[in-house]
Amino acid sequence: MARPKLSSPKQPWLVWIPLRVYELLASLKLAVLVIGVSAVVLGWATLVESRYGTEAVHFGIYGTRWFAALNLLLGLNVLCAALIRFPWKRYQTGFVITHAGILVLLVGTLLTRLGGIDAQLPVFEGKTGHLAFKDTQHFELAVYDAKAGDTSSPGDASAASHPSAETASPSMTIEIPFAAGPFNWRDYDERLFRFPWKLSYRDRGVLYDRDGIRLEVLDYLSNSSYAANAPLKLRVQSRGGESGKKTPPAWQTIELGVRDAGGADSPHSRMGLGSREDLPGGPRVVFWIAGSRSETDAFLKSRPEKPLGTKGVIALCLQGEKYEIPLDELKPNTPFPLGDTGTTVELAELDGRFLAAVLRVSRPGEPAGRMILFADVPEFNQQDVEHGLFGTYWADAAKLAQSLPSETTDAKMLDSARRPRVDILQASDGKLYYRTWAAGQFGGLAPLPMRGNVEVFETTGNPVALAVEEFTPSDKPGRRVVPAPFSKQNSEMQTRQARVRLTVDGHSEEFWLEGLPKDPLGQKPQDDQRRVVAGDGRRVAVTLPWDQIDVGFRLFLHKFERKLDPGTSQASWYSSLVDLVDRQDPKKILEEKVLITLNEPVNFSDPRTGRSYRVYQEAFRGPFKPGDQIFDRLVAGQSQRDELFLSWLTFNYDPGRGLKYFGSLLIVAGIGTMFYMRAYFFRRREHGSEEEC
Structure with a gap:
């Protein structure tokens, strides 16, 4: 079909350039190029989707800006190809309808991309849900x-x-x-x-x-x-009591791991509980993992500067600042301010049995927290992780025993606290640091090298050599x-x-x-x-x-049913029987006993916005049986169920669905019109013209 030529070199360039661009956008050459590229891209998309799935093809192709630009170029080509032939002739009716259908279809896909929703709502039997992911x-x-x-x-x-x-x-x-x-x-x-x-x-x-x-x-x-991570392996050489021997004592290998402490409510749950090993001659090695940079800073700044006195010193670190609190000067239930942070601590209890200082931590507008710092077992310290407050309790066991009533102390714990100790920490950056404590004195603090060995307790008459044999940093306990x-x-x-x-x-x-x-x-x-x-x-x-997204109503799942292929555990059919319940009034049922099955979606509307969702039965989880954690938590004798299912329903909202259907019908109608009229392809030629002759 010939199109008029609008541009001419004789025109002013301010007129010629827009008209030339208009002609290029309406050209058949551009249409062939865009359609060819689109066909290649769609074929490529099919290959990507078969290999990586729907989400990947949307990420790599359909949801990209370059694919949107390709669709925009196609739309401009279709629009300009139709407009440049205006006013249209009767024999161009099919052509116009087809191009209008393509434009409507593209507008529908644009609305779907901008406002479409595809979300999953999981709901257990006997429960309601209103949030879709x-x-x-x-x-x-x-x-x-x-x-x-x-x-x-x-x-x-x-x-x-x-x-x-x-x-x-x-x-x-x-x-x-x-x-x-x-x-x-x-x-x-x-x-x-x-x-x-x-x-x-x-x-x-x-x-x-x-x-x-x-x-x-x-x-x-x-x-x-x-x-799984291998535990920290150290080669140690304890030389206590071996000074008179010509042959140095043999090296031995010890393993220090970290075990999980339990649930989310445990004060140790972030990085678990550390471990310790006793060495010949009395020294012991302790290992734990720092869960944050703040905890690492607290370890590196833990050296006590003030005299220990009889009850010891608490070394706290908050926001990178160190605070030392001599317990001899801290009266029970008397707040001690930590600078201008607004945080105060007070001694709630000094536990003689476990050699622990129990601190009450207070902040404006929040409930009081608690910290427990142990003088001998720092790997069990309960820190204030939430607020980044970490501490260490330093005490001379001999003096501490004298300051506490004998009936409140434990002889074994006091004897243990008198032994030299090496604390090893995996820092937040994955490196190892160590510090030493012996006879009520801080020995030193330094990085623990991955190669070579370090000497500790040289002045105690019981020196120990340490060397890292194997170490892999952990992100969680072990x-x-x-x-x-x-x-x-x-x-x-x-x-x-x-x-x-x-x-x-x-x-x-x-x-x-x-x-x-x-x-x-x-x-x-x-x-x-x-x-x-x-x-x-x-x-x-x-x-x-x-x-x-909030779907605007509550979905109550009465029962989930499935059918298995004979002789297998593969589900061949499954469905969900649901009620639609008012979002505000649980007693008000909007729709009752609606069955959602595979390949038979239902339509629900949000009462607030009028948005219409098409709901599909997508998947399920289960069955969960008595003894399973989920079953015991949700059922636990509340009903006669012997199994429990979780149904996954897909909520789809497509604002362009109607336009896409209408555009597709227009394309079909336009093509049919072109073939029906036939004048589009075979226009009646005028007899007797010079060209025909």
């Missing part, structure tokens, strides 16, 4: 300062024994979008199929830097696991974070990890942060899923949750 994530920063209110009851003993941010309301919450992609970042240059993945947008580096709070992302693992191979299946079950650096008022911490799971129960984050950095008079907690 999207496949995008964000960092959440919760800022706590002195104005944060106390939401715990005055008699809440658990809050006092284990202070945490859950007992106070954050003064501010900051959500930072995080587009990480579906792969481990280190895989882009090593293991992935050759593809320009770097053209896809990822959030890297500094994501937030405002008001003294800075968040940086250094690395990301879309799928990770924990590998474990380290390692990347796991990419899997396009069950992405919601994979463990995400982000290596972040969080800085608050100049105080910086670097750590692995485990992403929060798509948890329908809303459980309290574990220590590895929520990290805290203390600043000047405030602290910031960071988590990595999935984005969520």
